Amino acid sequence: MTTDTKQDHVLIFxxxxxxxxxxxxxxxxxxxxxxxxxxxxxxxxxxxxxxFPIASEGDFNAVSEIAKNSVNSVICGLSRANFKDIDRNWxxxxxxxxxxxxxxxxxxxxxxxIPNLTMDEMADKIHETVTHARNLCDNVxxxxxxxxxxxxxxxxxxxxxxxxxxxxxxNIPDTVGYTAPRESADLIRMLLERVPGADEIVFATHCHNDxxxxxxxxxxxxxxxARQIECTINGLxxxxxxxxxxxxxxxxxxxxxxxxxxxxxxxxxxxxxSRRVATVSGFPVQYNKAIVGKNAFLHESGIHQDGVLxxxxxxxxxxxxxxxxxEDNIVxxxxxxxxxxxxxxxxxxIELGQNQLNDLFVRFKDLADRKKEVYEDDLWxxxxxxxxxxxxxxxxxxxxxxxxxxxxxxDMVMLVDGxxxxxxxxxxxxxxACFNAVKDIFPHGAKxxxxxxxxxxxxxxxxxxxxxxxxxxxxxxxxQSADTDTVVASVKAYIHALxxxxxxxxxxxEGADRREISYKDVS
Ligand code: KIV
Ligand code: ZN
Numbered sequence: 001m002t003t004d005t006k007q008d009h010v011l012i013f014x015x016x017x018x019x020x021x022x023x024x025x026x027x028x029x030x031x032x033x034x035x036x037x038x039x040x041x042x043x044x045x046x047x048x049x050x051x052f053p054i055a056s057e058g059d060f061n062a063v064s065e066i067a068k069n070s071v072n073s074v075i076c077g078l079s080r081a082n083f084k085d086i087d088r089n090w091x092x093x094x095x096x097x098x099x100x101x102x103x104x105x106x107x108x109x110x111x112x113x114i115p116n117l118t119m120d121e122m123a124d125k126i127h128e129t130v131t132h133a134r135n136l137c138d139n140v141x142x143x144x145x146x147x148x149x150x151x152x153x154x155x156x157x158x159x160x161x162x163x164x165x166x167x168x169x170x171n172i173p174d175t176v177g178y179t180a181p182r183e184s185a186d187l188i189r190m191l192l193e194r195v196p197g198a199d200e201i202v203f204a205t206h207c208h209n210d211x212x213x214x215x216x217x218x219x220x221x222x223x224x225x226a227r228q229i230e231c232t233i234n235g236l237x238x239x240x241x242x243x244x245x246x247x248x249x250x251x252x253x254x255x256x257x258x259x260x261x262x263x264x265x266x267x268x269x270x271x272x273x274s275r276r277v278a279t280v281s282g283f284p285v286q287y288n289k290a291i292v293g294k295n296a297f298l299h300e301s302g303i304h305q306d307g308v309l310x311x312x313x314x315x316x317x318x319x320x321x322x323x324x325x326x327e328d329n330i331v332x333x334x335x336x337x338x339x340x341x342x343x344x345x346x347x348x349x350i351e352l353g354q355n356q357l358n359d360l361f362v363r364f365k366d367l368a369d370r371k372k373e374v375y376e377d378d379l380w381x382x383x384x385x386x387x388x389x390x391x392x393x394x395x396x397x398x399x400x401x402x403x404x405x406x407x408x409x410x411d412m413v414m415l416v417d418g419x420x421x422x423x424x425x426x427x428x429x430x431x432x433a434c435f436n437a438v439k440d441i442f443p444h445g446a447k448x449x450x451x452x453x454x455x456x457x458x459x460x461x462x463x464x465x466x467x468x469x470x471x472x473x474x475x476x477x478x479x480q481s482a483d484t485d486t487v488v489a490s491v492k493a494y495i496h497a498l499x500x501x502x503x504x505x506x507x508x509x510e511g512a513d514r515r516e517i518s519y520k521d522v523s
Pocket of ligand 2: 019
């Protein structure tokens with residue numbers, strides 16, 4: 001990794017596992033976090049923000065293990081402006097070959113009011129906490145949260161204090177996605193001009209997407225001198241999300257003529273990682289999302305198709321292969337054998353052992369019997385369904401649903417710890433009737449927070465992918481499933497989420513995955 005601000009190299013700081021995971025419902029399991037971190041490291045991400053170690057035992061363990069497994073990336077954890085947070089952060093990241101402590105405090109008038117600190121008191125706190133972090137670690141990042149709504153004089157003052165106290169990276173967050181490209185650039189320029197020592201450190205840009213300008217704001221900051229972009233895969237993140245890694249990286253690659261900055265990212269790994277993050281986070285990628293959306297390389301209108309057939313560059317500014325999207329000619333269906341399945345999976349970057357392949361093959365055949373063609377997305381959902389390692393306590397055995405103008409009812413049999421249980425229920429629609437049956441068979445207090453149906457393939461035999469989010473006392477889990485029958489997919493997704501909830505309940509003692517952390521606590 002280089003921190004030489006004079007090189008036209010932009011560091012990519014990925015915060016999918018911290019800011020991205022803060023999206024309500026996007027919690028990932030421990031194993032999923034390790035897998036995503038390994039993929040980010042392999043893809044060339046310079047710095048991985050692996051989590052918020054003080055938030056829970058689960059976060060702490062994930063950050064520690066990611067740090068231990070890291071190869072090339074710097075591993076960073078987040079901490080508020082207090083010694084306890086910073087010490088806990090260090091305990092987790094210190095195992096990395098290249099650790100970094102990231103500490104932050106809200107500096108805008110609105111954020112200063114929460115801990116009720118005067119400007120001077122906050123300045124002292126910044127000095128103390130950054131000094132403390134720097135005494136533990138050579139690589140310290142400091143962020144004035146809500147920087148874009150902080151008074152310029154005060155921002156310059158606190159940035160100078162953080163630099164003097166030893167911060168090596170100063171991140172300028174647009175926490176609420178409020179800035180616009182010209183202002184984003186002017187802010188970085190102003191800091192570089194006014195703050196003594198600013199040319200000795202790296203400025204980072206961290207933009208949220210509330211007005212849809214995150215990527216543009218990040219790139220404008222780079223043109224003004226920022227040399228680290230903070231981003232997430234698929235733009236995952238609080239509210240409208242963050243700058244999307246794939247967008248900034250591809251923008252810098254495709255428009256290198258006007259933005260001559262290099263990143264170390266292997267772009268051919270983008271598509272695989274985007275799909276994986278969509279699967280594990282339970283946040284599907286919108287079809288028209290730049291770079292990674294399903295439609296990003298599809299041409300529907302006659303004029304476009306004609307143009308592309310004559311010269312692909314007429315309507316494509318990058319090649320699908322640049323992001324690892326490889327079209328092949330293998331069409332999977334009920335006559336396909338193991339070799340075709342294996343080859344297709346390998347094309348998607350999925351490597352399975354012989355037993356896993358055999359197991360998947362049985363379920364692939366079952367699906368192929370019901371569908372004319374099995375598409376890539378179908379394979380992803382099959383693979384994902386096979387992944388949950390812990391044996392399920394709840395299982396759908398059979399389901400009959402009556403629907404139509406005379407009302408809706410469900411007759412369901414489920415296995416609960418191997419024991420058969422049955423319920424006959426009605427509801428406001430077939431899915432509601434089924435969910436009532438699940439509650440009848442397995443009573444629970446979890447609230448349904450999100451129910452999303454997505455047709456992942458085309459035609460009336462499309463597989464429907466259903467995502468369900470449940471919240472039990474702040475413990476949030478998502479479940480997904482796919483089936484050609486939307487109601488069956490819905491019930492399986494609900495049961496999937498309940499099974500995950502039961503696993504998490506079992507880990508409560510370790511404080512697993514509960515997010516009771518508050519940014520307000522800076523004492
Ligand atoms: O958006 C933000 O301000 C943050 C900080 C914690 C860096 O995520
Ligand atoms: Zn953020």
